[in-house]
Amino acid sequence: MTEFSVLDLVPVREGGSVGEALATATALVQKAEGLGCKRFWVAEHHAMEGIAGGATSVVLAHIGNATRTIRIGSGGIMLPNHTPFQIAEQFGTLDALFPGRIDLGLGRAPGAGPELQRALRKNLHAAAEHFPQDVVELRALLQGSEDLAIQATPGRGANVELWMLGSSLFGAQLAARLGLPYAFAAHFAPDHLDAALALYRRDFQASETLDRPHVMVAMNVFAADTREEAETLASSQQQSFVALRSGSPGKLKAPVENYTESLPAPARAMLDHLGQAAAVGTPDAVRKDIHAFAKRTGADEIVLCGATFDPEARLRSLELTIEACATVAA
Template sequence: MTDYSVLDLVPVREGGTVSDALAAATKLAVAAEQAGCKRFWVAEHHAMDGIAGGATSVVLAHIANATSTIRIGSGGIMLPNHTPFQIAEQFGTLAALFPGRVDLGLGRAPGAGPELQRALRKDLHRAAEMFPHDVVELRAFLSAEDETAIRATPGHGSDVEMWMLGSSLFGAQLAARLGLPYAFASHFAPDHLDGALEIYRRTFEPSEALDKPHVMVAMNLFCADSTAEAEMLASSQLQSFVRLRTGKPGKLPPPLPDYRASLDPRARAIVDHVGQASAIGTPDEVASQVNAFIARTGADEVVFGGATFDPEARTHSLALAMGALTA
């Protein structure tokens, strides 16, 4: 049976505040738990006015405290921005506070310009080259068998579930070599999805953590009582994608009617590209689209992204979709 989860960027909407965004993320996590979702993941981004999940482990602690059974985790931590020891301490602390509920999804892309590199005091491109080594070191810090000279406390021997994230073939190869579960970011980078999953499954090497390949794929989800309403909900995130890809990022804008029809060819191409891994429509339509994507990918899990300007609309969207998918 396929499991369903939620990915949240903790979006800050136009006219809203970071406090509003954090409160909305917490309510969404509670709704996801009530709907039967397995995980609630938060993504790390920095220096972006429209995303409030930069201090990811802090956000996760707050969300975990407001829930009781759903797994909470990073989707993901960009390890080049940190040291493995720091992340071992942070997620070891989460695991001590919320035993059996903590996931650590790791990504390689630093996604940072010179200003952020200076702020983080890191050579992020060099750090990205060290990513495979750092993943192995981080796993050692979290292991009960770690015999390094310095022990992460908290962290040592914790029950954190590590994941490899990716949007290219690199992450698939590393996940397979280390025997880790693999999550593909098809919701914004669908191009290499099929190739990455094929490589991951074909070259997978069993580990103590995992005896066979385990795949999660990401989709954008916008479900409403009518197709037109679902398209309206999706327009806020589509506007954000177009603005980001054209160098004009900002806070999440309000929805626009008939947004797709208003686009020039360049913007339409951006929207069509991102939309390859999307489920938009009524509950029946969304269930059909999700099931078709599962059939294509053979995914063990699906994680749903999809920011809406009205946070209540996203919780309603999730409830409608989960009702149809689990009926």
């Protein structure tokens, strides 16, 4: 049986505030927990007025206090932005607060221009080159390796589940070599999906924490009573994708009916390309698309993405999706 989780960017909508976005994320994680979802992940993004999850560990502490059983974690922490020691302390603290519930998904993409690099006091592109070594160091800090010159407190001995994130072959290779579970970001970068999963499974080396390959794949999902309603809901996130690709990201915009019909051909082609990792429509149509995607990827877990301008619409979409997919098997 395929398990389902939720990825949230903590979007800030036009006319809304960071406080509202955090309250919306809290309502979403509570809904996900009530529906039996396995995990709720928050992604790290910086200097984007439409995303409020930049201080990821702080957001996780907040939503952890609002829930009891669902696993919470990062999808992901961009490790080049930090030192392994800092992340060991932060996620060690989260594990102490919410024992046995913390995931730490790690990504290497610096995703930052010179202004952000200066603000973080980091050469992020140089730091990205040391990503494999930093992952190994972070794992050693959490395990409390005696070979380290310094120990992280909190952090040492924390029961944090490490994940490798990726949208290319690099992350798949590293996850396989280190024996980590692997999450692929097909919701925004589906190009290398099949090749990355095949490489990960072929080259996987068992570790102390994982004896066989374990795959999670992200997809955009919008469910509603009618296909037209679902497509309209999806248009807010589609507008965000188009704005990001054109270099003008902003807050989440209100939905637009028949949005794609107004776009130039290159933008429509980009959205159509992303559609291979998406399910938009009625619950029955969404169920069929998710079933086909799970069969294609052999995913152990699917993480559901998809911001809506109306927070209630996302709660309803998630409810319809989980109820419809109760019998989806990989």
